[in-house]
Amino acid sequence: MTTELTQAPGSAGSERHIPDTVSNAAATPDREQPYGALGLKEDEYLKIREILGRRPTSGELAMYSVMWSEHCSYKSSKIYLRQFGEKVSPAMKKNLMVGMGENAGVVDIGNGWAVTFKGESHNHPSYIEPFQGAATGVGGIVRDIISMGARPVAVMDQLRFGAIDAPDTQRVVDGVVSGISFYANCLGLPNIGGETVFDAVYQGNPLVNVTSVGVLRHEDLHLANAKGAGNKVVLFGARTGGDGIGGASILASDTFSAGGPTKRPSVQVGDPFAEKVLIECCLELFRDELVEGIQDLGAAGISCATSELASNGDGGMFIELEKVLLRDPTLTAEEILMSESQERMMAVVRPDKLDAFLAVVAKWEVETSVLGEVTDTGRLIINWHGEEIVNVEPRTVAVDGPVYERPVAYPSWLDELQADTARSLDRPETGDELREQFLALLGSPNLADKSWITNQYDTYVLGNTALSFPDDGGMIRVDEESGLGFAIATDANGRYCQLDPAQGARLALAEAYRNVAATGATPVAVTDCLNFGSPENPEVMWQFSKTVEALSDACLEMEIPVTGGNVSFYNQTGTAPIHPTPVIGVLGVIDDVAKRIPSGWQDEGDNIYLLGTTSLELDGSAWAGTIHDHLGGRPPAVNLEAERQLAGLLAAGGSESLLGSAHDLSEGGLGQALAESVLRFGVGARVWLDEVMERDGVDAATALFSESTGRVLVSVPREDDVKFRGLCEGRGYPVARIGVTDKQNPGLEVQDLFTVDLNELQQTHRQTLPARFGALIAE
């Protein structure tokens, strides 16, 4: 009845693709190869020829091209990222079980428990196909966590979209949010926080970063490497198909008959149910000690897994590629090497444990094939139906790729941008003006309620979520007996980073650190996801170099190690790079999640204190952006030592249960923090600003909207007031009582200036996203 308009390539089966063998490559040195179309530069191609002493086979070219891509090789960022490993003090190593360079960092949190966490980007796929791009982003980072031997327990996502009213934004927002919720909800993982930012700079290049956290016992820690000659190399999980190999088809194109292959899709489709089974299967394999190591397959698929496993182990591996189980039998050897099909894992298994391994995998109905074995030859050899198509030294593929010291240049526009400060902008003076601008900020897309997004996520699944959105950080109970848990928060302010990337990085770290501290946890480790424009643009490279330098210095100063992370380059809308967006995630530990500090007011008559001091720091602020559409000047100052003091103060206050609530001040300043504290549980407050204005020498607009750092809003029950004041005095941290909570009048009264009732606060805060994207799910 129907006629097929498209046909799978080569499905007739008459003409099988004949791969390029090693001997063929040696015999035909002059054959032209499409290295340029695969993203390799001429000098890189020549380097490959030099390493091999001959031209690469098409299979080798496929492997080198994906492994030497910016995404896999970190070739532009490597020389800078070293600083994270070099700037380390003994105190930073104390709790670090696995540092940078593995699938994810691992931190000891005490009582025999460890936490592993990492952030990753899936920006470009999420613009092409928002739903699947975001979904497979979750899947990929979760597999990193599994490969360390940990059980994934939470995810969070950091999203940046174009302007909220731009025509394409809804497509991307809808797809990304439902993709994340679909995949993580199906996996049964709570989404415990994150960020959402709308800014025109992300119009053609949204950022979709996902952080995942896993928990393990110390003895369950596993590293992915291929040691022990004779050990079997096993691929298990989903079958290999033509996902995400848009470029690879070029390699095979000259060997197909008329018409050639249809261009393979550059996206992948995820199957969270298959991943859920894979999680349980891997954890059982680890528990029963049936594997030497497991490596997840992500970008660059089998090319990456084989070369990395071999490089990290004894250096040799032999693979029979035709044993890979295929979803699409027409795939060529090159395509199999490059395929990014999801939900696949590669294990190294001792021969005497192979039967037991296969029995466990069969129990979970996961398909498996033994591809080959570990060798001591120092070569990664891949055969295809008995013919050798790859014979390389694995380190040249996976580790010793090209390293570039790209040109850096101080941005030509930066001095002018920094000179254009917010000081010249009109600041409101009267109560009415202040009220109007306070509400404009509260309802602005970046400060408005994000329930439209977060309501689509499971937050409490698994039953260990102690804090989640909209609290300052997410918190998960790890040990159900003692209450031991972790908190995590992520932050980045691209506007600050555009004004001063070094300062922006310090500010992101300080805020994520402060957010974790505000939950009552003690910050212990950092992960990062560094999103930048093109590294071939010297101004972008300058921004990147300043960011890494400042971040690594700041981590050393705060004695908190970077355990791993991700770099995403080439993020630009048209030719304009995005604002530098280094997303910093901070992990904290809390002895008992029952002592967590909530972010909103709940009780009548608590004293409200503002910790820290306020200066005129409106450059790059939400106020300047929202009210004046202005970006210029210098971002706020940050004092890392003060942030440490503040965190210590909050931890002490939390463990003595002196604090009814704590909420960090950041974008939108005090005004926003006050509003959110009211909105969290619907308990109002009377607030006065005169004391702060007088002490700090600032006007009311500055007091309300400045984004000075080192500030947290806390509420203290009256009976604990003396103790709390004593604590602040003892630690010498500036504090001012600025108000009292009020359950009877659940709105916000800023004395002598303005009053907003709860209903108006809620309306203003909650309607922005639904007005754009449709009704809120589950009020």
Added chain:
Amino acid sequence: MPTIVVEVMPKAELLDPQGKAVTFALARLGKDFATEVRIGKRFEIAVDEVTDAILADVKQLADDVFSNSVIEDVVSIEVLQDSAATVAAEASSTAAAL
């Protein structure tokens, strides 16, 4: 009244998790003759008449609205005349009766 039928399938190269689930389900039912099941979408658009302009419009809609060209292909667009539609309806009611 004629009906324009548009059929959309997930791209052959991409994973079809629904189809995979049904393939496995058939195997569990002992129907192991099914080596692969793929699941797509079918749109039936009832129209008063079929013109070239309408067909061109439907073709455009099929590409832009009914399918996501990144992950799906429009595999067919065809016109069912009254009689064919009736036959199809009878066939399905017979199937239901069985």
